[in-house]
Amino acid sequence: xxxxATIRPDENLKRFLYASLALHxxxxxxxxxxxxxxxxxxxxxxxxxxxxxxLVGNVPxxxxxxxxxxxxxxxxxxxxxxxxxxxxxxxxxxxDATPLPKFKQEPKPPKYVTRPSKxxxxxxxxxxNAVPYGGGGTxxxxxxxxxxxxxxxxxxxxxxxxxxxxxxxxRFGAYVFGVQQRISSEWLQxxxxxxxxYAPRVQxxxxxxxxxxxxxxxxxxxxxxxxxxVSALRAVQSSSxxxxxxxxxxxxYVNVQxxxxxxx
Amino acid sequence: MAPKKxxxxxxxxxxLLICAALPASAQDWFKTGTGLGVQxxxxxxPDTVARASFTQPxxxxxxxxxxxxxxxxxxxxxxxxSFYPTQNPGQPSELNAxxxxxxxxxxxxxAYGNMAMDGSNLAFSGYLSDVRNPSGAPALQKIxxxxxxxxxxxxxxxxxxxxxxxxxxxxxxxxxxxxxxYVSARGGNKEVWMMDYDGANAQQLTxxxxxxxxxxxxxxxxxxxxxxxxxYRNVTSAQICMYSTVxxxxxxxxxxxxxxxSPAxxxxxxQIAFMSSQSGDPQxxxxxxxxxxxxxxxxxxxxxxxxxxNPKTGKQMVFVSDRGGSPVxxxxxxxxxxxxxxxxxxxxxxxxxxxxxxxQLLAFSWRRPSGNYDIYxxxxxxxxxxxxxxxxxxxxxxxxAPDGRHxxxxxxxxxxxxxxxxxxxxxxxxQLTFEGQxxxxxxSPK
Numbered sequence: 001x002x003x004x005a006t007i008r009p010d011e012n013l014k015r016f017l018y019a020s021l022a023l024h025x026x027x028x029x030x031x032x033x034x035x036x037x038x039x040x041x042x043x044x045x046x047x048x049x050x051x052x053x054x055l056v057g058n059v060p061x062x063x064x065x066x067x068x069x070x071x072x073x074x075x076x077x078x079x080x081x082x083x084x085x086x087x088x089x090x091x092x093x094x095x096d097a098t099p100l101p102k103f104k105q106e107p108k109p110p111k112y113v114t115r116p117s118k119x120x121x122x123x124x125x126x127x128x129n130a131v132p133y134g135g136g137g138t139x140x141x142x143x144x145x146x147x148x149x150x151x152x153x154x155x156x157x158x159x160x161x162x163x164x165x166x167x168x169x170x171r172f173g174a175y176v177f178g179v180q181q182r183i184s185s186e187w188l189q190x191x192x193x194x195x196x197x198y199a200p201r202v203q204x205x206x207x208x209x210x211x212x213x214x215x216x217x218x219x220x221x222x223x224x225x226x227x228x229x230v231s232a233l234r235a236v237q238s239s240s241x242x243x244x245x246x247x248x249x250x251x252x253y254v255n256v257q258x259x260x261x262x263x264x
Numbered sequence: 265m266a267p268k269k270x271x272x273x274x275x276x277x278x279x280l281l282i283c284a285a286l287p288a289s290a291q292d293w294f295k296t297g298t299g300l301g302v303q304x305x306x307x308x309x310p311d312t313v314a315r316a317s318f319t320q321p322x323x324x325x326x327x328x329x330x331x332x333x334x335x336x337x338x339x340x341x342x343x344x345x346s347f348y349p350t351q352n353p354g355q356p357s358e359l360n361a362x363x364x365x366x367x368x369x370x371x372x373x374x375a376y377g378n379m380a381m382d383g384s385n386l387a388f389s390g391y392l393s394d395v396r397n398p399s400g401a402p403a404l405q406k407i408x409x410x411x412x413x414x415x416x417x418x419x420x421x422x423x424x425x426x427x428x429x430x431x432x433x434x435x436x437x438x439x440x441x442x443x444x445x446y447v448s449a450r451g452g453n454k455e456v457w458m459m460d461y462d463g464a465n466a467q468q469l470t471x472x473x474x475x476x477x478x479x480x481x482x483x484x485x486x487x488x489x490x491x492x493x494x495x496y497r498n499v500t501s502a503q504i505c506m507y508s509t510v511x512x513x514x515x516x517x518x519x520x521x522x523x524x525x526s527p528a529x530x531x532x533x534x535q536i537a538f539m540s541s542q543s544g545d546p547q548x549x550x551x552x553x554x555x556x557x558x559x560x561x562x563x564x565x566x567x568x569x570x571x572x573x574n575p576k577t578g579k580q581m582v583f584v585s586d587r588g589g590s591p592v593x594x595x596x597x598x599x600x601x602x603x604x605x606x607x608x609x610x611x612x613x614x615x616x617x618x619x620x621x622x623x624q625l626l627a628f629s630w631r632r633p634s635g636n637y638d639i640y641x642x643x644x645x646x647x648x649x650x651x652x653x654x655x656x657x658x659x660x661x662x663x664x665a666p667d668g669r670h671x672x673x674x675x676x677x678x679x680x681x682x683x684x685x686x687x688x689x690x691x692x693x694x695q696l697t698f699e700g701q702x703x704x705x706x707x708s709p710k
Contacts, residue, residue: 062625062641062688063668064338169294174373174394174403174432176294177305181339182434184298185668188624190645201297212435243435248401254292261299 063185168254172246179208179242183258187235192228192262199223202232202260207253214240220257232260304341305432308364308371309334311345312388313354315380318412322386323379325414326421332462333425333440334375336694338669338687339433343371354378354389356402361395371395373403375428386410386417390424392431404431418464439665443708444672445469445479445488446683450700456490456507461665461672461685461707463696469507470514476505478526481708482533482553483575486510488706489517489527489536504538504555518555522546528571529553530598531578537561539569548583548600561600567591570615573598576623582606584615593617593628595644606642608649613637616661620668625688627652627662627671639673641688652690663707664688672696672705 169176203221206214217236222229236258245254309331312323335342347368353359353376364371377390392404408423410416422440429438439461448457451468454475459466470476472492479490492505502525506517522541529536533553540549543560546567551558562568564587574580581598584591592614593606608614612632619626626644631637639652639659653659657676664671665685672685675693681701686693696705 063622064687064689168292169296171397171399172394172403173396174305174392176296177372178432178434180296180298180434181432182436185433185436187298188622188645190624190643190648194646203297239434241435243431246403248399249292251292254294256293257295259295259297259299261297263299 168249172249175243175246179239179256179258182239182242183235186238187260188231189262189264191231191234192264193225194264196225196228196262197264199225199228199262202229202262204232204236204258204260205256206236206258207255208242208245209253210245212241212244214242215253221259223260223262228260228262232258235260304339306343306370306372307334307340307428308343308348308369308374310348310352310374310376313352313376313378315354315378318379320412320414322412322414322417325417326379326388329418329421329462330375330425333422333438334428336462336670336685336687336692337425337429337438338692339429343369352376356391356393356400356405359391359393359395359400361393361397361400365395373432375424377424382409384412386412386420388420388424390427392428404428415465418460422460433667436667437710439667439670439707442666442710444663444683444685444696444705445481445708446697446702446705447476447479447490448697448700448702450702456488457702458509459696463683463694466697469509469512470505472505474500477502478704479507479706480527480529481706482529483531483709484533485709487515489529491525491527504536516554520558526570528573530573531575537571537573537581539567539571548581550598561596561598562603563600564603568594570617572617572619572626574619574623575621582617582619582626584617591615593626607647618662618664618671620664620688621666622668625668627664627688629660629662629673639671639690650690652686652688653693659684661704663705665707666709670707672707674703674705 200223201221202219202223204217205220206217208214214236217233219229219233223232245251309327312327312330314323331342334340347370349360349363349369351358351360351363353374355378359374359376363369364374373392373394375390375392377388379386379388381387386409388408390404390406390408391402393400393402397403404427406424406427408420410420419441425440426438429440430436442461443458444461445456445458447454448466448468449455453473454477455468455472456470456476456479457466457468469488470490470492472494474495475493477491479488481488486509488507488509490505490507491502493500493502494505496503496519502523503519504517504524504527506515507513508515520540520542523546524538524540524542527536527538530550535550536553536555537548537550539546540558540560541547542549545565546569547560548562548568548571549558549560562583562585564585566585566587568583568585568587570584572582574582579598580595581600582593582595585594586592587594588605590611590613592608594603595606596603606614606626608630610632612630614628614630616629617626618628620641624644626642628640628642629637630640635655637658637660638654639662641650641652642648652671653673653675657678658681659673659675659677662671662673669688670685671688672683674681675684676682677684678695681703682695683697683702683705684693684695
C-alpha cells in the first residue's frame with residue numbers, strides 16, 4: 001500500500017485510460033448491433049431439422065406432408081421418465097452487480113470468492129434400471145395436445161416449423177407455413193440420383209415479390225451432388241407464383257433462405 | 265480537453281459506421297426448409313357464430329362442411345373441439361389468441377367467423393388468424409354471400425375452405441369446389457352422374473336408357489367424354505359420346521366402325537385417345553377433340569386399350585395391352601413410339617392407369633395372383649410402388665384430384681360397388697355414394 005501511495009496518477013495515463021474505455025464501449029455497442037442485425041448462418045439445432053429418418057416404401061413425390069419424425073435434437077424433452085431426478089440446487093448468486101470502479105480512487109485488489117466445498121447431494125444411488133428424467137419416450141398425456149407443441153416451436157422455444165428470421169416469420173407464420181408446404185410438395189425427390197442416400201443440406205435463396213412471384217433464385221450452399229441441387233432449384237422454380245405477400249406486410253419483397261435435407 | 269476530444273472523435277466515428285451498416289440489414293427475410301418431417305399446421309375450427317336467428321341450421325351445416333373439407337385436405341391437423349376454450353369467436357376482436365395458442369388447444373391457427381343476414385341473403389364473414397402472431401391481424405378475411413339454401417351454404421363453406429387451403433399450401437388451389445363424374449345404376453340403367461367432391465349434390469346427367477361407362481372430363485371441365493351403347497340402324501355398339509356441362513346436353517361425336525371405348529383427353533384438350541376396333545384388333549387411336557383425323561398409334565397384336573396421357577407434358581401415354589399374354593401397362597410416347605412395358609415385381613392383371621397431375625405418379629389397379637384388385641401408385645421415375653388398399657373387396661379405377669393429394673376410386677368393401685375417395689397415401693378413405701351401384705369415377709380438373 002505504501003508503494004502504491006507513492007505513485008501519483010499521471011495526467012497522460014488518465015487520458016489513455018479514457019480513450020481505451022471509450023473504445024471498449026464502442027466495441028461492445030458494435031458487437032450488440034451486429035449480433036442483432038446480422039443474419040445467423042447455419043440453421044443447426046432448429047426443429048424439423050438436420051436429423052431425419054427415411055421411411056421404407058414411402059414414395060417421396062406424393063405432395064402430402066411427410067409423417068412426422070421425432071428428431072432427437074430438441075431443446076426440451078418434456079416426456080416423463082420412470083425415475084425423476086431431484087432438481088439441482090442452483091448456486092446462490094450475488095444479485096448485486098459489482099459497482100463500476102471509480103477511477104478517482106485507487107483500484108482495489110479484486111475480491112476472490114472461494115467456491116464452497118462440494119456436498120454429496122444424493123446419498124442413495126438411483127436404481128440400476130432407472131430411466132433418467134426426459135428419457136422416458138412418449139408422454140402419457142393425450143397425444144393430440146402434444147403433436148405440435150413437441151415438434152414446434154412454442155414449447156421448444158423456437159419459431160414455427162423451424163422457420164427463423166427477422167420479424168417476418170413471427171408476424172406472418174401462416175404465410176411462411178404456406179411457402180414451406182408448397183415448395184415441399186413441388187420437390188420431386190425421385191429425380192435425385194438414386195445411388196445417393198445422404199447428402200449435405202442444400203440451401204437456396206430467393207425473393208418473393210408482392211404478387212407472389214419468385215425471383216432471383218440462387219444456390220446458396222451446394223450438396224456437392226448436381227442432381228440434388230437441380231431438384232431443389234426446380235422445386236423453387238415450379239412453386240412460382242406463390243400466394244401474394246400478406247396485405248399487412250409493407251415491404252416490396254421478402255428474401256427467403258430455404259434448405260432441403262435429403263435422406264433416402 | 266484533449267481526452268474529451270479524442271473520445272468524441274472515436275464515438276462519432278463508430279456512430280457513422282453503425283449508421284452506414286443499418287440500411288443494408290433492413291430487408292425482411294425468413295429461413296425455413298424441408299426434409300422428412302414437414303409438419304401439418306394445427307388448426308382450430310370453432311363453431312360458426314350465428315348473428316341472427318335462422319329457421320334452418322345453416323351455421324351448423326356451414327361448420328360441418330368446412331370441418332370436413334379442412335380435415336380431408338391432407339395438410340392440416342384439426343384440433344379436437346374438446347380442447348377449445350369456451351368462448352367462440354365470431355370476429356377478430358372476440359378472439360382470445362392466448363387461450364387458443366396455449367395448452368390444451370395448442371393451435372397454430374384458428375378459422376372462425378359469423379353468419380348474419382344481409383337483406384334476404386346470407387353473409388358469412390370468415391377469418392383465419394395466426395394466434396401466435398403478435399400483431400393479431402387475421403391472415404385471411406373475406407365475406408361470402410349466398411341465398412338461404414342448403415346448397416348455397418355448402419358452396420360458401422367450400423369456398424372458405426378452398427381459400428384457407430390455398431393460403432396454407434402456398435397458392436395451390438384446394439379441391440373443395442371440384443366435382444366427380446361417375447356411372448350410377450341407381451335408376452335401373454347405367455347413366456353418367458355428377459356430384460360434389462364430398463358426395464353431396466348428386467345429379468343425373470345422361471338419360472340414354474342404355475349403358476354408359478368411363479366418363480372423362482375435358483381439361484377445361486366443359487365436356488365429359490364417355491363410352492355409350494347407343495343403337496344406330498338397329499345395331500348397338502360401344503361408341504364415344506360427348507356431354508357438354510355448359511349446355512347440359514349431349515353434343516355430336518362421330519361414330520366409328522366396330523367397338524369404340526375408353527376415351528382420354530390430351531392435356532391441352534385438343535385431342536382424344538380411345539380404343540377402336542375399326543380395323544380388326546382393338547387398338548388405340550388418336551383423334552381431334554371433334555372426332556376428326558383419327559389415326560392408329562398401336563400396332564401390336566392383341567388388345568390395347570385404356571390410354572392415359574401424361575397430364576403435365578402431354579408427351580407420354582400409358583395404356584393397357586395384352587400383347588404379352590395378360591393385360592399389363594405399357595408406356596409409350598404420345599405418338600405411339602418407344603413402347604416400353606412397365607415391369608412390376610409380380611404377375612397378374614394390371615389395368616386402369618391414371619396419371620397424377622404433376623406427371624410423377626401413376627395410379628392403377630392390379631390383381632396380383634394372391635388376391636383381389638387393389639389400387640397401387642407407382643413413381644414413374646424410380647418405379648417405386650406403394651399399395652394403397654389391401655384386403656377390402658375389389659378396389660379399381662383410380663382417378664386423381666387436381667391437387668394431386670387425393671384419389672377417387674370404386675370399391676366393393678361394403679358389399680356393393682360404391683365410390684370412395686382417399687388421400688393419395690391411402691389414408692382417410694371416405695365413402696361418397698350409398699345408393700344403388702356406382703362405379704368408374706373421374707375427378708373434375710378444377
